[in-house]
Amino acid sequence: MPEPEAPDETAGVPSPLNSSLSLPVPGQSVSALPAVDAFILTAGTIVTMDAQLPRASAVAVAGAKIVAVGTLAECAEILPGAPVVDSGAPVLMPGFIDPHSHPFLSGLATQLPALSIAPWKAPRWSDVLSIFSQAMAENDAGLPLLFNGFDALLHGRPTPTAADLDKIFGERIAVVVDNSGHACSFTSALIRSRGWDTHPPADPIGGSFARDVEGALTGISYEIPANTAVLGPVMQELGGNPLGSAAEYYALMARAGITSTSDMTYSADLAAAYEALAAMPSSPLRVSLWEVSTAAEPGAAATFAAGDERLVKQGVKLWTDGSPWIGNVAISFPYVPSEATERAGIDPATAGGASAMNYSRAQVDAILDRCAPLGWQMSFHANGDLAIDFALDAYERALAEYGLLGTDHRWRIEHAGAGRREQFERAARLGVHVSLAPFQYYFWGDLLDGQMFAPEHGARWQAFAEAVEAGLVVSLHNDGSVSPPAPVLNVQTAVTRRTSSGRIHAPQQAISVDAALKAHTIDAARTLHREHLVGSIAVGKLADFVELSADPYEVTPRYLAERVQVLGTWVDGARIDLPEFLAAAHASDSAPHAHHAARGHTGHGC
Incomplete structure (x- = not known):
């Protein structure tokens, strides 16, 4: 556990969000790389996120796969005569994974x-x-x-x-x-x-x-x-051109170092658009799909021409409560009367509570009864503690009913802002994964602590340490477009408990740099059922990398987002050329996808 720093209320955070998201993609040009199927890639250091070999100096790539990791000599033994490509990056890591996003709809929501x-x-x-x-x-x-x-x-x-x-x-x-x-x-x-x-x-x-x-x-x-x-x-x-808008958001995620993500509000009519984006040159993302429970057939099977490594339907998604920022979060404790809640029009007498639930228990049970027997990985949006209890109760019944207790089902709870230790421990016993949202604390933490909720509830919002200590598989996400994609800033927030103003609340809820990086790499891959493909640099996995300007293990934690810059990403063993990808998307025929314009803003933030 790191020792959190004392608050420095005179020093704001020096724009880590903008600096990490607005970078060009510098470094070695794509055209300078050899057009070969096998090569050895080097960097200043390679952080593998593989417990068996945490550090390396070279990685051998054949086709889209990693075939060796270690020293240059060890890689050359596996690929004798293969060209050696110096990435020029001080640090190479597995590509970041944002396990909870909405990339297509976020493009429609944030772009012209x-x-x-x-x-x-x-x-x-x-x-x-x-x-x-x-x-x-x-x-x-x-x-x-x-x-x-x-x-x-x-x-x-x-x-x-x-x-x-x-x-x-x-x-x-x-x-x-x-x-x-x-x-x-x-x-x-x-x-x-x-x-x-x-x-x-x-x-x-x-x-x-x-x-x-x-x-x-x-x-x-x-x-x-x-x-x-x-x-x-x-x-x-x-x-507008929905594919062009979506591609711009793909590019925003890639500039933040992300190579794998999810769409947590997928519906079948988006399939052709996702296929089109996956087929474009230098497409930067793999996408796992969770279909909304309100779809006509949320449990229907889906296959994609792009192949499961690029596009896969993984599960079904529900949202048990709403958002703390608008007062419809299901919590057992009240909002507090304050200048902030008064300005926001949140009435402590009526906001929150069990009435914020979006479903009855009977409705949720019916959805689980339709989808659980088909093997789908279920996912429940649940911000408030009442919503988390509701989700866990429903999960436990369905897991028992369908013989899934003790199996590797990896059903999910999203956000869990007000989650308590005993809830995290119960989730761990049930085999449920939890994806936490550092951005909630980073942007709203100063309001959560005392202005929205009493300090005993608001200060510990996003209880990273309790979740990790409970033995959960924990991942971190940005829930685009609710916040801009920023994995390094998420790591900084989870490690320092420092908000955008520089203040610190509940420092005992901080976690280590290693735990936070795992939550955006290998543990996020586990939550997506993709750890056999991505999440670490290891033999047999796909060659998806992020180039970084500095080693996150060596940087003072409060400066991570400022000093650890994303220099570029690789997918399937090829360095991503974002201008090429964006040019293809904007030149695409918008007509087959024009109907998606009507989907924008209708649930990208769940």
């Missing part, structure tokens, strides 16, 4: 024609208003406007209603999507355009609309089914 108002782009509400004004001035009055990234707590005001937005946009159709992906706001013009002013829609299963005392819509929707109804026609009208 959508406009970002996320707190890391527009920190203050005044900045958001400036983006609104500019968008109205630059776009035809008859065109809808779509904004993504509102956060009531960080922007310091309640989720806007239709009445609030009407004062800004007048008679214009506009939609403002919450950064969490769990809510969106819309103008009265949108309500009238759908006929919802006279015939309000019913609440769908797993979602809802805010209403006044007479049942009329007030301009806020919650969760995927309701958000889809609001956003679908707007995205369809705005159009």
